[in-house]
Amino acid sequence: xxxxxxxxxxxxxxxxxxxxxxxxxxxxxxxxxxxxxxxxxxxxxxxxxxxxxxxxxxxxxxxxxxxxxxxxxxxxxxxxxxxxxxxxxxxxxxxxxxxxxxxxxxxxxxxxxxxxxxxxxxxxxxxxxxxxxxxxxxxxxxxxxxxxxxxxxxxxxxxxxxxxxxxxxxxxxxxxxxxxxxxxxxxxxxxxxxxxxxxxxxxxxxxxxxxxxxxxxxxxxxxxxxxxxxxxxxxxxxxxxxxxxxxxxxxxxxxxxxxxxxxxxxxxxxxxxxxxxxxxxxxxxxxxxxxxxxxxxxxxxxxxxxxxxxxxxxxxxxxxxxxxxxxxxxxxxx
Amino acid sequence: xxxxxxxxxxxxxxxxxxxxxxxxxxxxxxxxxxxxxxxxxxxxxxxxxxxxxxxxxxxxxxxxxxxxxxxxxxxxxxxxxxxxxxxxxxxxxxxxxxxxxxxxxxxxxxxxxxxxxxxxxxxxxxxxxxxxxxxxxxxxxxxxxxxxxxxxxxxxxxxxxxxxxxxxxxxxxxxxxxxxxxxxxxxxxxxxxxxxxxxxxxxxxxxxxxxxxxxxxxxxxxxxxxxxxxxxxxxxxxxxxxxxxxxxxxxxxxxxxxxxxxxxxxxxxxxxxxxxxxxxxxxxxxxxxxxxxxxxxxxxxxxxxxxxxxxxxxxxxxxxxxxxxxxxxxxxxxxxxxxxxxxxxxxxxxxxxxxxxxxxxxxxxxxxxxxxxxxxxxxxxxxxxxxxxxxxxxxxxxxxxxxxxxxxxxxxxxxxxxxxxxxxxxxxxxxxxxxxxxxxxxxxxxxxxxxxxxxxxxxxxxxxxxxxxxxxxxxxxxxxxxxxxxxxxxxxxxxxxxxxxxxxxxxxxxxxxxxxxxxxxxxxxxxxxxxxxxxxxxxxxxxxxxxxx
Numbered sequence: 001x002x003x004x005x006x007x008x009x010x011x012x013x014x015x016x017x018x019x020x021x022x023x024x025x026x027x028x029x030x031x032x033x034x035x036x037x038x039x040x041x042x043x044x045x046x047x048x049x050x051x052x053x054x055x056x057x058x059x060x061x062x063x064x065x066x067x068x069x070x071x072x073x074x075x076x077x078x079x080x081x082x083x084x085x086x087x088x089x090x091x092x093x094x095x096x097x098x099x100x101x102x103x104x105x106x107x108x109x110x111x112x113x114x115x116x117x118x119x120x121x122x123x124x125x126x127x128x129x130x131x132x133x134x135x136x137x138x139x140x141x142x143x144x145x146x147x148x149x150x151x152x153x154x155x156x157x158x159x160x161x162x163x164x165x166x167x168x169x170x171x172x173x174x175x176x177x178x179x180x181x182x183x184x185x186x187x188x189x190x191x192x193x194x195x196x197x198x199x200x201x202x203x204x205x206x207x208x209x210x211x212x213x214x215x216x217x218x219x220x221x222x223x224x225x226x227x228x229x230x231x232x233x234x235x236x237x238x239x240x241x242x243x244x245x246x247x248x249x250x251x252x253x254x255x256x257x258x259x260x261x262x263x264x265x266x267x268x269x270x271x272x273x274x275x276x277x278x279x280x281x282x283x284x285x286x287x288x289x290x291x292x293x294x295x296x297x298x299x300x301x302x303x304x305x306x307x308x309x310x311x312x313x314x315x316x317x318x319x320x321x322x323x324x325x326x327x328x329x330x331x332x333x334x
Numbered sequence: 335x336x337x338x339x340x341x342x343x344x345x346x347x348x349x350x351x352x353x354x355x356x357x358x359x360x361x362x363x364x365x366x367x368x369x370x371x372x373x374x375x376x377x378x379x380x381x382x383x384x385x386x387x388x389x390x391x392x393x394x395x396x397x398x399x400x401x402x403x404x405x406x407x408x409x410x411x412x413x414x415x416x417x418x419x420x421x422x423x424x425x426x427x428x429x430x431x432x433x434x435x436x437x438x439x440x441x442x443x444x445x446x447x448x449x450x451x452x453x454x455x456x457x458x459x460x461x462x463x464x465x466x467x468x469x470x471x472x473x474x475x476x477x478x479x480x481x482x483x484x485x486x487x488x489x490x491x492x493x494x495x496x497x498x499x500x501x502x503x504x505x506x507x508x509x510x511x512x513x514x515x516x517x518x519x520x521x522x523x524x525x526x527x528x529x530x531x532x533x534x535x536x537x538x539x540x541x542x543x544x545x546x547x548x549x550x551x552x553x554x555x556x557x558x559x560x561x562x563x564x565x566x567x568x569x570x571x572x573x574x575x576x577x578x579x580x581x582x583x584x585x586x587x588x589x590x591x592x593x594x595x596x597x598x599x600x601x602x603x604x605x606x607x608x609x610x611x612x613x614x615x616x617x618x619x620x621x622x623x624x625x626x627x628x629x630x631x632x633x634x635x636x637x638x639x640x641x642x643x644x645x646x647x648x649x650x651x652x653x654x655x656x657x658x659x660x661x662x663x664x665x666x667x668x669x670x671x672x673x674x675x676x677x678x679x680x681x682x683x684x685x686x687x688x689x690x691x692x693x694x695x696x697x698x699x700x701x702x703x704x705x706x707x708x709x710x711x712x713x714x715x716x717x718x719x720x721x722x723x724x725x726x727x728x729x730x731x732x733x734x735x736x737x738x739x740x741x742x743x744x745x746x747x748x749x750x751x752x753x754x755x756x757x758x759x760x761x762x763x764x765x766x767x768x769x770x771x772x773x774x775x776x777x778x779x780x781x782x783x784x785x786x787x788x789x790x791x792x793x794x795x796x797x798x799x800x801x802x803x804x805x806x807x808x809x810x811x812x813x814x815x816x817x818x819x820x821x822x823x824x825x826x827x828x829x830x831x832x833x834x835x836x837x838x839x840x841x842x843x844x845x846x847x848x849x850x851x852x853x854x855x856x857x858x859x860x861x862x863x864x865x866x867x868x869x870x871x872x873x874x875x876x877x878x879x880x881x882x883x
Contacts, residue, residue: 004356007483050427057420060646063682063753065511065519067781070755072708072719075726076762082781083755085708097515103434104515108777110437112348112446120443120810122777128434132515192433197351199433202453204485207431273470278516281428286421287517292755295712299686303418307647308384309654310549312662315633318550319559326560328632329586 005194008209012216012263019262020255031258032238033247039265046272051280060301062294065287085293094289098282104129128192135185139214141165141178142221149239173225183218186211210276213267220260230254338369339799341842344806348446350437357454358461358487364496366393369799372502372792375542380535382546383648387535393498398491404534405489409466411530416467421522426463428516429453435510435520440785441503444803449500452510452520458497459527461487498536501527503800505789506643506675507748512781524790529645537644541791544640548652553598553636562632565601569611576873578865581618583630586663590629591700593660596671596717597638597829600850606832608871609672609850615859616721616852619730622862624701628669634659637676638829642683643791650687653679656714657688667697668714672850674789674828677716677756678749685712702727716750718759718827721855725766732858734769736870738877740823740854741770743815745808745835746783747828757781760827760851767851767858772819778811788834801834802841809842816843824848 019031068079080089081096096102109125144161148154166174190211193203224230234250235257241248283289316323316330323330371393380388391399401407416423435452437443442450449455464471465486474480487493506521531537544554551558557565566583573581584590596613600606620626634655641648660668670680685691694713697706704723706715724730744764750756757780764771778784787804815821824835824846835848857870868879
């Protein structure tokens with residue numbers, strides 16, 4: 001069992017070391033632009049292939065999971081969001097699902113109390129929702145902040161986001177909230193997997209790997225900003241070179257940066273082949289993105305085919321005598 | 335039966351702390367044990383429908399008598415379904431194993447078996463998918479220890495047996511799907527798994543035989559046309575004794591206004607039979623007061639559809655009778671009785687599979703003028719929608735006092751709740767036929783409702799331990815309102831519930847009885863020309879008439 005998290009942990013550590021030492025040994029070009037380009041391509045191509053693969057599969061039936069009152073009689077209040085019958089309703093449902101993790105917000109925790117009451121009790125379990133939301137939004141902020149390295153001049157939006165993120169104005173360089181929230185949320189998600197018996201049982205190496213990877217990325221990033229104080233000018237020169245397709249490898253950037261960049265590249269390349277594709281999948285999930293209007297509007301199954309059925313005539317032929325005897329109407333008397 | 339394991343013994347077994355160890359290892363020790371599995375499908379039932387690999391077999395024997403190329407058949411079957419169902423493909427790919435679904439399943443809550451966590455139930459199949467259908471899986475196959483690390487498994491006989499065991503411990507209730515951040519629906523995965531099992535002849539008999547009966551005879555129970563009529567006539571006699579009114583229905587009446595279809599369970603077994611009498615009383619009332627002409631059919635005498643638990647194709651084959659019969663009889667539209675999975679099939683599948691029903695009219699209630707716009711295409715209306723509309727327009731004369739002895743709570747059936755959203759219509763009806771209505775706790779009703787533990791074809795006798803374990807969350811909630819408000823009746827709008835919840839009550843909360851909503855309607859409805867009623871439909875004294883007994 002310990003393999004499930006020790007192997008991913010070791011893997012992330014080794015990956016970092018490879019880049020850290022490799023860059024020092026003159027392989028800066030590989031970790032600095034060859035692999036990042038490969039990773040970006042793998043990410044984009046892989047993502048598109050995966051989503052197209054899903055889109056290529058048919059949606060034969062309209063099977064939304066309904067989580068509220070349907071639209072039926074005019075005087076019965078419909079739950080337009082959790083049981084939408086219009087595109088607008090579906091849009092709002094999806095918006096709330098994607099941006100606020102609405103379904104996860106419902107989460108409860110069940111407990112069974114043997115002997116005392118023999119009752120199953122349910123309590124609202126909000127921590128997973130909080131941690132998931134904190135993690136995803138902190139990650140988004142960190143990602144957007146990094147556009148400072150790929151744009152010149154830096155757009156006002158990115159600068160504004162930075163000022164918001166650094167609103168506590170603590171220390172120098174100023175502390176970013178996302179830099180605290182992101183690792184804290186990842187650690188919480190990791191702790192759930194390690195210490196909750198049910199979660200430990202269902203977790204795979206592929207659940208631990210992205211967590212360690214993101215933790216590694218955060219740790220190297222934070223370390224560069226607050227502790228080792230890397231050559232930011234040199235790094236920006238290099239990252240600008242990457243986006244303008246004129247790669248340069250300035251001296252004195254340091255192994256830590258290459259380690260950071262390599263882990264990010266690994267994350268990108270790994271993304272399409274992993275569960276991280278829930279990013280794309282959530283948009284296409286038929287139980288959420290369809291209106292519950294099947295009885296009002298016919299949904300067409302593209303591969304619907306005829307099937308053998310037992311017709312009324314077959315039935316009557318089989319039971320005619322008994323039906324006549326029982327006084328049931330028949331189509332043919334003989 | 336249920337008395338093999340007492341409630342206390344069952345409760346002793348529950349532990350939500352999952353096993354240590356790797357779940358993939360336990361395949362070797364899959365123990366298909368009595369009380370938890372259903373008997374294998376009889377060969378003749380499988381043959382009736384021309385489904386593959388009909389032969390006698392036994393799940394607890396080593397040899398399942400599978401075709402030689404069963405792995406290839408399943409592999410191709412999975413491949414085909416990945417292309418045909420976007421749900422299946424996405425649900426195989428995007429689960430992050432966050433665990434939100436883990437303690438939402440009634441079977442997990444009742445057994446504590448970690449493989450009853452919805453996520454793990456799906457992982458049983460997902461592990462095979464990852465191994466055989468993903469690039470990563472194919473690469474990992476070639477690395478020592480790679481399969482284990484990736485959570486991937488080749489499709490071995492042990493894996494198959496484990497899947498079979500656990501996909502017949504899922505009632506397709508969709509409760510986990512409500513909580514999943516990606517809407518992953520274990521019902522959908524179970525449906526796929528059972529389709530796959532049917533490709534190699536691995537159905538259970540409690541599904542296969544009703545399906546075969548329904549196909550040949552018109553209903554799950556295999557009630558032949560004359561016997562079906564006899565049974566309804568028996569109810570007619572009872573009703574006449576109770577009310578003094580003859581409620582004889584029409585059968586296969588061409589040109590009737592409405593074709594009525596309900597699960598055959600209502601014709602066959604108590605307490606569904608009382609619900610059936612409620613329908614007869616309602617239709618008689620509407621006929622006498624407003625001239626509404628409702629017909630029954632012995633050919634389309636099954637609302638339920640166990641084909642849904644077999645395969646999409648089988649579901650379509652059984653369901654086809656509804657439209658075929660409506661067309662033959664030339665009715666205007668179809669009215670459906672109280673049933674759970676029947677309504678998921680009608681609401682989310684029927685029109686797509688067997689429509690368009692352009693030979694029918696958009697349903698309009700001729701008595702109230704209400705157009706059921708929500709059923710404009712499928713042309714089939716749920717009886718609680720219909721009755722609620724009648725009550726709202728003051729078209730029914732009801733005496734609530736006749737149900738005054740009932741202290742009621744309402745069990746939302748999984749399929750109407752989570753595959754339709756029929757929540758307030760039955761409550762509206764209840765509140766107009768009964769004064770004492772109390773809801774169970776919010777975590778256990780409406781879209782959060784718990785399954786009876788016996789749905790999706792698992793309502794057999796031989797898997798009673800499983801059923802009673804799965805029933806525990808519902809029973810706990812019921813017991814709560816029984817103790818707090820003195821609830822003595824569990825209302826429901828599902829035929830399987832009427833049978834399954836009765837067993838549940840007997841086992842967990844013996845003081846509570848189960849009743850269909852239209853049984854209560856039948857009690858309350860004042861028929862034109864009725865005699866002074868002293869008994870309810872169960873032939874028990876009405877409130878206020880007890881002394882005479």
